[in-house]
Amino acid sequence: MTVDPPWALLAELTHGCPLRCGYCSNPVELTGRSRELGADQWSDVFRQAAALGVVQTHLSGGEPLLRRDLPRIVAAADTAGLYTQLVTSGVGLGDRRMAELVEAGLRSVQLSVQHADPTASERIAGARSFAAKERAARLISASGLPFGLNIVLHRANLDALDELIDLGLAWGADRIELAHTQFHGWALRNRAALLPTREQVERARGVVVRRRELLDGVVELVWVAPDWVEATAKPCMGGWGAVSLTVAPDGTVLPCPAAAALPGLDPPNVRVRELAWIWRESKAFNAYRGESWMPEPCRGCALRSVDHGGCRCQAHALTGDAARTDPACRHAPDHHLVRDPVHGPRTGLAYAHREGAP
């Protein structure tokens, strides 16, 4: 089988983060700072990625601003010819940092916010952060770089969608991404508090339709659908080993950021293997590539080329078997695992937050 080259690289520079969001989709066990790749190793990863066909990289984490060598890392990505986007909480972004990053060749910034109300935002983030985000938004806007505002949606902020969109406009965002929580890693622990009601999702969808019309393309509103509530499998990563690859802080290479949790995957590491081999030949990247791994009902389903069988990590988290149809899909034999909580009663809104630093 010939393997098409990847388009995008998610570079998780660190698992360290000043926030402790209840919806964090990073693994429960985080990688320690001492095991992180150095700037020279990242530089080599970017060169290999570009040679393989990658044209875009998202510098993410954790909080990439915790890396003092971030401008060097950005410069390395830009020199390799990659379109480089910073994905940040905004905490730690000051005047000088912003200027250094622009100088290094940063092309765009995605800033996260948890709620339009500062107190609610900090409660969800589990840390004081709203003032820092406001300052970051001012700096990004003033830099002239394309500015995306990302809001992870769940039960505690879905009713404030209008206010969140207003916040994005006030902060000068070019693009507002409204992305429903993905129940991976830490987020799965807080599922009961995070899972929105069906009524909330319906109202929110109405708000998006109305605001999109009013905005008329001036600011892009992106709605990432809630797979649980819609009972529809998400086209996870555009297919396994099809579009994108993730390099974790310690150099582990994964077909998706949540895949570290899959047992038996034996993911390769850039410290040991060439990225081209990892992408084309490794067992991990071929495990669910294409359609031959698919069980019924995916195998005979017309949607298999659209949703690629949904999310392998979700199938594993809920059923213990990554090769089963994603239980989010209404046709999945295990769909009750998703349907029951969605239709069931809701508990309180208290989150378990991470303790200690990675």
Add this chain to the structure above:
Amino acid sequence: MTWRPVLHRSVVLRHDRVRGIDLLLLPERVVVLHGSAGRVLGLCDGSRAVDDIVAELGARYPGAPVAGEVPEFLTALRKEGWLR
């Protein structure tokens, strides 16, 4: 009005050596350019008016239907917000 098209600051025109195609890179998006679209956009540096671009392409590719297609293509990309 003399429009001198230039790519929006968020848009990068790049030749993809691996795939042998021209691309527009944007935040969260990659646009694959077909045929000579990349060569047309390579002339959109803010210094040339649309007429200049058409003339330059006409000289470079005699007989190509540039006069009709190029302004239409540029207008479509302006509508997307990729050219200004």
